[in-house]
Amino acid sequence: MKNLNDARLFLRIVEAGSLKAAAEGMETDPATVTRRLAALETRLGVQLLQRARSGSTTTEAGELYYEGMRQLLDSVDGLEEDIAGFAQTPRGFLRVSCPVDLGARFVTHWLIELQRRHEGLEIELLLSDEYVDLAGQNIDVALRIGQLSDSALIARRLGVMPLMIVGAPRYLEQQGHPTSLRELAECTFVLYSWMQFGRSVALVDGAGAKSKLQLKSRLSINNVGAIREAVLGGAGLHIGPEWIFAEDLRSGALEIAAPELRVPATSISAVYRQGPFVPAKTRAVLDCFLEKMPTVDGVRS
Amino acid sequence: MKNLNDARLFLRIVEAGSLKAAAEGMETDPATVTRRLAALETRLGVQLLQRARSGSTTTEAGELYYEGMRQLLDSVDGLEEDIAGFAQTPRGFLRVSCPVDLGARFVTHWLIELQRRHEGLEIELLLSDEYVDLAGQNIDVALRIGQLSDSALIARRLGVMPLMIVGAPRYLEQQGHPTSLRELAECTFVLYSWMQFGRSVALVDGAGAKSKLQLKSRLSINNVGAIREAVLGGAGLHIGPEWIFAEDLRSGALEIAAPELRVPATSISAVYRQGPFVPAKTRAVLDCFLEKMPTVDGVRS
DNA sequence: ATTAAAATTGCAGAAAACGCAATTTAAGAA
DNA sequence: TTCTTAAATTGCGTTTTCTGCAATTTTAAT
Numbered sequence: 131m132k133n134l135n136d137a138r139l140f141l142r143i144v145e146a147g148s149l150k151a152a153a154e155g156m157e158t159d160p161a162t163v164t165r166r167l168a169a170l171e172t173r174l175g176v177q178l179l180q181r182a183r184s185g186s187t188t189t190e191a192g193e194l195y196y197e198g199m200r201q202l203l204d205s206v207d208g209l210e211e212d213i214a215g216f217a218q219t220p221r222g223f224l225r226v227s228c229p230v231d232l233g234a235r236f237v238t239h240w241l242i243e244l245q246r247r248h249e250g251l252e253i254e255l256l257l258s259d260e261y262v263d264l265a266g267q268n269i270d271v272a273l274r275i276g277q278l279s280d281s282a283l284i285a286r287r288l289g290v291m292p293l294m295i296v297g298a299p300r301y302l303e304q305q306g307h308p309t310s311l312r313e314l315a316e317c318t319f320v321l322y323s324w325m326q327f328g329r330s331v332a333l334v335d336g337a338g339a340k341s342k343l344q345l346k347s348r349l350s351i352n353n354v355g356a357i358r359e360a361v362l363g364g365a366g367l368h369i370g371p372e373w374i375f376a377e378d379l380r381s382g383a384l385e386i387a388a389p390e391l392r393v394p395a396t397s398i399s400a401v402y403r404q405g406p407f408v409p410a411k412t413r414a415v416l417d418c419f420l421e422k423m424p425t426v427d428g429v430r431s
Numbered sequence: 432m433k434n435l436n437d438a439r440l441f442l443r444i445v446e447a448g449s450l451k452a453a454a455e456g457m458e459t460d461p462a463t464v465t466r467r468l469a470a471l472e473t474r475l476g477v478q479l480l481q482r483a484r485s486g487s488t489t490t491e492a493g494e495l496y497y498e499g500m501r502q503l504l505d506s507v508d509g510l511e512e513d514i515a516g517f518a519q520t521p522r523g524f525l526r527v528s529c530p531v532d533l534g535a536r537f538v539t540h541w542l543i544e545l546q547r548r549h550e551g552l553e554i555e556l557l558l559s560d561e562y563v564d565l566a567g568q569n570i571d572v573a574l575r576i577g578q579l580s581d582s583a584l585i586a587r588r589l590g591v592m593p594l595m596i597v598g599a600p601r602y603l604e605q606q607g608h609p610t611s612l613r614e615l616a617e618c619t620f621v622l623y624s625w626m627q628f629g630r631s632v633a634l635v636d637g638a639g640a641k642s643k644l645q646l647k648s649r650l651s652i653n654n655v656g657a658i659r660e661a662v663l664g665g666a667g668l669h670i671g672p673e674w675i676f677a678e679d680l681r682s683g684a685l686e687i688a689a690p691e692l693r694v695p696a697t698s699i700s701a702v703y704r705q706g707p708f709v710p711a712k713t714r715a716v717l718d719c720f721l722e723k724m725p726t727v728d729g730v731r732s
Numbered sequence: 733a734t735t736a737a738a739a740t741t742g743c744a745g746a747a748a749a750c751g752c753a754a755t756t757t758a759a760g761a762a
Numbered sequence: 763t764t765c766t767t768a769a770a771t772t773g774c775g776t777t778t779t780c781t782g783c784a785a786t787t788t789t790a791a792t
Contacts, residue, residue, distance in 0.1 A: 409490075
């Protein structure tokens with residue numbers, strides 16, 4: 131059977147100068163050295179080493195074998211170190227998937243920073259609100275919002291995304307500034323089309339009492355900018371993350387509806403495929419996301 | 432421990448497309464394939480293969496490892512085939528040692544023919560009448576005349592070299608054309624300085640009776656041309672191989688002394704170092720010598 | 733001839749690899 | 763969803779290989 135370890139042994143013998151020296155150098159028995167060298171010579175059908183009293187010397191074939199193998203095995207070692215480096219240093223291709231608007235607003239900047247930190251890292255960001263199959267599309271890390279479907283993926287919770295109910299002053303006025311659950315249920319909502327919180331939303335009032343709001347809706351859009359336009363235009367209320375409407379709330383273009391009723395924040399997680407080894411690039415992007423993820427009042431969860 | 436056979440296995444898995452296919456292709460158990468792949472991945476600390484339902488695919492690290500290893504191991508195989516070829520095809524350097532005059536007269540031509548037959552063979556012919564140490568001077572084959580000193584060398588008898596007693600007509604006349612052992616013992620001999628037949632020579636008469644001739648000598652030379660000059664000049668008799676004096680005998684410049692008394696032919700052998708493997712170049716030169724060696728009356732020994 | 737260092741070989745114990753069988757996993761179909 | 767099926771993994775006993783010690787042989791130098 132082909133055993134390249136014998137070739138390695140041969141190199142050491144040549145460099146050590148004798149079988150015994152090689153045996154000592156690698157802390158083994160001269161017997162082993164003899165036998166494995168003999169095995170190598172038998173396999174090749176050629177004598178490689180001219181045994182002599184003090185210091186064996188290579189035959190012509192042995193010299194060629196030494197020169198060639200020295201170079202090849204050095205290359206092998208180099209390659210393996212390089213490959214093993216994938217466990218140490220983030221590099222190579224990193225494919226990240228992320229919901230469209232979240233990506234456009236935050237993740238792009240995070241990845242630019244990540245890339246700045248790691249020279250050898252190439253990144254591809256795939257923005258999609260569809261369900262993405264990490265294995266199928268060879269994606270390393272995906273950001274997920276809300277409840278995670280139980281899968282074979284490992285999830286790392288990055289933080290929470292506060293949600294709020296907003297509407298245009300015009301619409302709120304028209305609806306009589308709803309404050310109770312019942313009044314809210316009368317309103318029309320513009321929904322983001324990825325229905326991760328379905329058609330009903332759990333609400334919490336100031337006292338901590340929970341209630342369930344059935345959403346009435348006649349319009350759903352899968353783009354945050356368009357939703358904003360719709361809400362600004364008075365098409366209805368919207369439940370969405372704070373960061374989308376922060377500016378409009380400040381300017382008064384939008385208002386918070388029923389401030390006493392709070393929508394529980396949804397969580398943001400990064401998921402990646404499970405496996406015996408986590409590539410350094412994956413670890414790096416997770417750490418970067420965790421670091422960059424905005425916190426709520428300094429608290430992450 | 433580093434085992435490059437696992438790398439070979441990995442290549443087969445990639446090429447076969449799945450662990451099971453690889454296992455079948457190399458007639459082993461999928462269990463073995465799994466374990467050795469896992470060992471490789473553990474050693475490198477990196478996942479190489481993305482296991483999937485039908486057909487595993489390489490990870491990024493796996494792809495690089497595959498590409499690199501494929502090339503390196505192909506090179507290794509090429510090198511080993513090349514080295515193993517030393518057992519099959521004569522090539523490389525061949526160092527031959529030979530007595531000076533024998534080499535100048537015959538061996539040179541034989542080696543030219545040998546070189547003509549084998550393209551990749553480089554030859555160095557070392558002419559010397561000194562004792563040569565094959566191992567010490569890295570000589571592959573040496574020609575030896577006469578009795579072989581018992582050594583660690585393997586000898587191949589190539590043939591015999593007929594010897595004869597010759598002298599110049601002038602000298603023979605002066606000595607009264609010696610025919611008997613006693614008369615010969617009165618003569619002076621010019622000796623070749625490599626004394627492989629010592630100072631006494633066994634003679635055989637026409638009836639097969641053996642006798643011993645003690646040589647009287649006042650001149651020894653280690654060059655055949657010079658000896659011939661000396662004998663032609665009447666310095667004495669000489670016991671030497673036929674081929675040196677054939678021309679002179681034909682022309683009458685020299686004559687055979689005591690034709691009834693014959694000197695037994697000496698043998699010519701090729702010797703080479705013993706070892707577990709005989710290189711193809713050594714076999715080739717031995718065969719060539721055996722083929723080219725002149726025979727006596729068509730009989731070799 | 734003697735000696736001493738290195739290499740080789742015999743033998744028994746140890747370690748590793750293997751193959752079978754059972755279990756787990758994951759993809760596609762009902 | 764649940765079932766089915768093929769692949770991959772894991773446990774375990776067996777077999778093979780390999781190692782290390784000790785004895786023997788070899789070879790060059792005294």
